[in-house]
Amino acid sequence: MIRISQFPTNESQAPHLRLIRTPHTNPLHLYPTSTTWIGVYTHWYLGKTQPCLLPDPCPACEENVPTRWKGYLAAIISQTQEHILWEFPESLIPTLRPYLDEHRTLRHSLIIARRIKPYPTARIIATIRPAPPDIPSLPPEPDILRTLHTIWNLPYTPGQPIPLDTVLGPIHNPTRNNRKRP
Numbered sequence: 001m002i003r004i005s006q007f008p009t010n011e012s013q014a015p016h017l018r019l020i021r022t023p024h025t026n027p028l029h030l031y032p033t034s035t036t037w038i039g040v041y042t043h044w045y046l047g048k049t050q051p052c053l054l055p056d057p058c059p060a061c062e063e064n065v066p067t068r069w070k071g072y073l074a075a076i077i078s079q080t081q082e083h084i085l086w087e088f089p090e091s092l093i094p095t096l097r098p099y100l101d102e103h104r105t106l107r108h109s110l111i112i113a114r115r116i117k118p119y120p121t122a123r124i125i126a127t128i129r130p131a132p133p134d135i136p137s138l139p140p141e142p143d144i145l146r147t148l149h150t151i152w153n154l155p156y157t158p159g160q161p162i163p164l165d166t167v168l169g170p171i172h173n174p175t176r177n178n179r180k181r182p
């Protein structure tokens, strides 16, 4: 039997966004389509970045593999117009956070990220500023939490709340958080 449907139903997958990291070859120019990033505690485990599964049993934690915070946001690469999911390190939060605090959204910004030396593990630096007014119109904000679940092959419950500290990452300072977030 084949299953036919004129249009894909809700059981179809999350938006397919390629996961990319900052290349060492040339700077990445990004127009975020996410309002904000999602931060996830991860492990470098079995040769790839995988989410820490605590409080569920986490094989990496059981082997004392250290956790690393990673930020994820969706963006259009200006050079290619490809819609991607960008993974960035905790070290960029002091750059990105003040912009988010001021503008309440990353959409209509321009992030330029690059590695300071031409090798794949070199430190990443970034700038963020309002995008020029002539950028192409942005697609709607994709569900990056769902996309991450797909990438990591984890079950996903739509509408699950995202804890604020997961969004803001480890730099989160509660005394500065009196303003309502977007």
Ligand SMILES: [Zn+2]
Binding pocket: 043, 051, 052, 053, 054, 058, 059, 060, 061, 062
């Ligand atoms: Zn873990």
